[in-house]
Amino acid sequence: MTTYDFTEIDGEIEQGEAEFIEMLQKLLRQKSISHTGEGMEECAEAVRLLLEQEGFRTTVYRPGAYPIVYGEIAASGQATDAPTVLLYGHYDVMPPDPLSEWTSDPFEPQIRDGKIYARGAGDNKGQFLAHILAVRSYLKLHGGLPINLKILIEGEEETGSPSLADFVANHRELLKADLVYTSDGPKHASGAPVILLGVRGALSVRVTSKGAAWDNHSGNKGNIVPNPVWPLVSLLHGMRSDDGKVQVEGFYDGIPQVSEADAEALRRLPFDLDDLKRQVGHDGIRMDGETYYRRLSLEPTFNVFGLHAGGRDKGIIPAVAEAYLDVRLVSGQDPLDIYTKLERHVKKHAPDIGIERIMSVPPSKTPIDLPIIRKVIRTVTEACALEPVVQPAMGGTLPDYVWTSVLGAPSVIVPYAPYDEANHSPNENTGIADFLEGIRCTYHLIRRLGESLDGEKE
Ligand SMILES: [Zn+2]
Numbered sequence: 354m355t356t357y358d359f360t361e362i363d364g365e366i367e368q369g370e371a372e373f374i375e376m377l378q379k380l381l382r383q384k385s386i387s388h389t390g391e392g393m394e395e396c397a398e399a400v401r402l403l404l405e406q407e408g409f410r411t412t413v414y415r416p417g418a419y420p421i422v423y424g425e426i427a428a429s430g431q432a433t434d435a436p437t438v439l440l441y442g443h444y445d446v447m448p449p450d451p452l453s454e455w456t457s458d459p460f461e462p463q464i465r466d467g468k469i470y471a472r473g474a475g476d477n478k479g480q481f482l483a484h485i486l487a488v489r490s491y492l493k494l495h496g497g498l499p500i501n502l503k504i505l506i507e508g509e510e511e512t513g514s515p516s517l518a519d520f521v522a523n524h525r526e527l528l529k530a531d532l533v534y535t536s537d538g539p540k541h542a543s544g545a546p547v548i549l550l551g552v553r554g555a556l557s558v559r560v561t562s563k564g565a566a567w568d569n570h571s572g573n574k575g576n577i578v579p580n581p582v583w584p585l586v587s588l589l590h591g592m593r594s595d596d597g598k599v600q601v602e603g604f605y606d607g608i609p610q611v612s613e614a615d616a617e618a619l620r621r622l623p624f625d626l627d628d629l630k631r632q633v634g635h636d637g638i639r640m641d642g643e644t645y646y647r648r649l650s651l652e653p654t655f656n657v658f659g660l661h662a663g664g665r666d667k668g669i670i671p672a673v674a675e676a677y678l679d680v681r682l683v684s685g686q687d688p689l690d691i692y693t694k695l696e697r698h699v700k701k702h703a704p705d706i707g708i709e710r711i712m713s714v715p716p717s718k719t720p721i722d723l724p725i726i727r728k729v730i731r732t733v734t735e736a737c738a739l740e741p742v743v744q745p746a747m748g749g750t751l752p753d754y755v756w757t758s759v760l761g762a763p764s765v766i767v768p769y770a771p772y773d774e775a776n777h778s779p780n781e782n783t784g785i786a787d788f789l790e791g792i793r794c795t796y797h798l799i800r801r802l803g804e805s806l807d808g809e810k811e
Contacts, residue, residue: 429497
């Protein structure tokens with residue numbers, strides 16, 4: 354691995370700081386609320402202009418309600434085998450309400466105690482602008498990029514990215530990349546950077562058991578009319594053993610063994626059992642950090658999140674009983690396949706009970722030991738003052754599969770906003786230091802990925 358002067362970007366940032374902050378404030382003044390449509394077209398155009406001004410060749414696509422702004426810069430000169438990185442971000446923001454809880458106007462950014470307060474400061478304008486400013490600084494210092502850089506900034510993230518998967522499927526050649534790099538979400542509570550290599554998927558279903566055409570009196574019709582609660586409870590009971598193993602045939606098929614590299618990463622994650630107990634409000638939890646993170650990110654869940662029949666104060670035989678289940682899926686599990694298996698289970702054990710799919714999102718996972726991922730981890734470690742928290746996958750669900758499955762590229766999420774960014778809440782903010790550190794981080798990423806990947810195989 355070649356070495357270079359690691360401080361070369363610091364002078365640029367110091368010199369440019371005031372202008373960078375002014376650029377962020379300008380972007381934050383432009384409303385872009387995808388839930389209502391307010392300012393969306395204007396913001397997309399502002400982002401396109403910004404990209405053009407910083408040297409990107411841009412195209413605007415309209416696959417859904419709001420534009421996707423796309424830009425690219427090819428590697429300069431002799432770098433024919435240069436890797437391609439796709440940066441992803443979103444220019445839409447959440448509605449600002451409740452307005453009365455904001456200390457300052459959500460669309461008139463204010464700086465207080467080293468933080469910029471405005472809707473979108475953290476989620477996601479401050480984060481994708483850091484990428485753009487890193488490119489600007491790189492071009493200023495070196496005249497060209499050592500990698501091919503693509504950037505996709507969409508306007509429907511806060512409404513669930515309804516057009517993204519199809520857009521990516523229809524533009525595989527355009528978006529083709531060796532790495533997809535997303536900066537969204539918050540850093541770790543300790544201030545350390547987070548590197549996220551996957552997410553759990555989700556599948557939710559409704560299971561419906563029907564009895565008579567209407568509720569009947571439990572005395573007058575008791576022992577006469579069947580109660581749909583009993584077959585439902587018995588079905589649910591048979592789906593899971595007492596020690597938590599899911600009894601649906603084939604449920605665990607295809608889930609890979611936890612790799613040594615993942616297990617090692619899990620062991621290094623910060624864990625505080627007492628803090629966890631406080632966070633969840635349950636005293637009985639007994640486990641170590643590795644078990645906690647393994648269960649949270651690399652093992653599927655099988656959860657009942659709703660159960661409804663009858664009421665509280667009437668002696669009736671309910672006409673209908675319903676259960677709502679959600680399954681968090683891990684790498685190797687496909688939501689539609691799991692749904693088919695659930696359907697088969699219901700048909701076999703309770704043929705009179707109906708099942709329907711409410712929603713599903715596939716899981717994603719990028720192997721930690723890919724050379725390009727090793728390089729990202731090393732670069733983030735170099736660029737930030739603290740050792741990053743590397744999570745092989747996270748418990749929640751994001752549409753990261755769009756990159757790993759639809760585009761077929763490794764994907765990594767490295768948040769640039771502070772832990773307390775208050776995204777989606779009143780007084781959303783980002784730290785000026787976090788914003789500038791993001792610029793530094795993307796700058797080093799461009800620099801390091803421009804070097805050969807030899808020597809990253811450990
Ligand atoms: Zn958001």
